[in-house]
Amino acid sequence: MTTQDILHETLSALTANKVRTALTMLGIIIGISSVIILVSIGQGAQSTIQNSIESIGSNLIVINPGAQRGVGYQVSTGRGTSRTLTLTDATAIADEIANISAISPEISGRYQITAKGTNTNTSVTGVTSGYSIVHNVFIDEGSFISDRDVSNRAKVAVIGPTARDDLFGADSNPIGQIIRINGLQFRIIGMTKSKGGSGFGNQDDAIYVPLSSAQAFLLGDSSYVTNISVSASDSTVMTQVQNDITNLLLSRHHISDITSADFNVMNQADIVSAASSVTNTFTILLGSVAGISLLVGGIGIMNMMLTTVTERTKEIGLRKAIGARRRDINIQFLIEAVTLTVIGGAIGIAIGWLAAYTVTSLGVLETSISMPAILLAFGVSAAIGIVFGYYPARQASRLNPIEALRYE
Numbered sequence: 001m002t003t004q005d006i007l008h009e010t011l012s013a014l015t016a017n018k019v020r021t022a023l024t025m026l027g028i029i030i031g032i033s034s035v036i037i038l039v040s041i042g043q044g045a046q047s048t049i050q051n052s053i054e055s056i057g058s059n060l061i062v063i064n065p066g067a068q069r070g071v072g073y074q075v076s077t078g079r080g081t082s083r084t085l086t087l088t089d090a091t092a093i094a095d096e097i098a099n100i101s102a103i104s105p106e107i108s109g110r111y112q113i114t115a116k117g118t119n120t121n122t123s124v125t126g127v128t129s130g131y132s133i134v135h136n137v138f139i140d141e142g143s144f145i146s147d148r149d150v151s152n153r154a155k156v157a158v159i160g161p162t163a164r165d166d167l168f169g170a171d172s173n174p175i176g177q178i179i180r181i182n183g184l185q186f187r188i189i190g191m192t193k194s195k196g197g198s199g200f201g202n203q204d205d206a207i208y209v210p211l212s213s214a215q216a217f218l219l220g221d222s223s224y225v226t227n228i229s230v231s232a233s234d235s236t237v238m239t240q241v242q243n244d245i246t247n248l249l250l251s252r253h254h255i256s257d258i259t260s261a262d263f264n265v266m267n268q269a270d271i272v273s274a275a276s277s278v279t280n281t282f283t284i285l286l287g288s289v290a291g292i293s294l295l296v297g298g299i300g301i302m303n304m305m306l307t308t309v310t311e312r313t314k315e316i317g318l319r320k321a322i323g324a325r326r327r328d329i330n331i332q333f334l335i336e337a338v339t340l341t342v343i344g345g346a347i348g349i350a351i352g353w354l355a356a357y358t359v360t361s362l363g364v365l366e367t368s369i370s371m372p373a374i375l376l377a378f379g380v381s382a383a384i385g386i387v388f389g390y391y392p393a394r395q396a397s398r399l400n401p402i403e404a405l406r407y408e
Contacts, residue, residue, distance in 0.1 A: 027297025028344030036352025042283025044367040059232040060268040083224040084262040099237040102133035115179040120166040126214025142190030157186040162205035298388040305392035330397040337389020345381025
């Protein structure tokens, strides 16, 4: 049989029962579109998390309080709540560690903020002037916390645009406005530029006050900090700076074994790598769940093709009687199965891409569709046609022509 004959026969066979063909393709369409949508959600989440981590600073190294256990920095539940880091630790790091461009000791917590009859619960961070350098914070209006504000324990604050919207309304000028944090009045001296984001990690939904003011008026302790952020001078020295900081703090805290350390040091690459590992697992899980529907769709194709073989038994017998080879029959039914899955896969890819694009456009979730994912989905659909179409095609090719002609 020529290629033209095979294609003509395939088209005729698939259009002979349009409803059955459409229902069989539906399983593949749903499976492929589900894979595209769920994988794009997973990849979008990975991209969002990576961008969020990278936006918090350049060449960032973060020191948190809390005991770490062994290799891999598996931190205990005391992380972030233990009081093992002090201002003097930050001063020592600034004075003794090379290749540091800026350092930022910080105190952070969530507080109820009130202003002119409005209120919001948001993150309040006590910072020094180095915070804006370490974390790439830029001022849209007013000014950031200065060294003078820190030395004077000034009751001033810098507000993020989301916090501004919640307290004063969008497009309002918050400079000079008074807010109450923990019942104490703070005057707003600046507003940061928007970085985007959502949830508890939203850097736009934050308020910054002088570190000394946070220690004296909010935390009630003038020595401990919740973490220390360091900006290395270059990405190539981050690992060296991280090791130097670890050794310095071990010495200062009189700890001989790193597994007994009461702090943990992570660089930005470690954080991104850990987040990527989690989101990759999440993406694989979502894709695997969607892949189950592809298996169901493949079984549906096999069922249809076996039914078709039964219905076309006499036709197969007649073809073999007039000289059709087993190979011709095998190819004919195999191509019919592959055509079903390829067409269904193409439709599924289009639906999945459109759904993912719509979800992103509406701002519901951030999705990311990659070409490898589309090619993989298309390849999987073709593979399903071959795998689940092989058995029916083989059964058809092995029919005895005499028995097939006698089949009722």
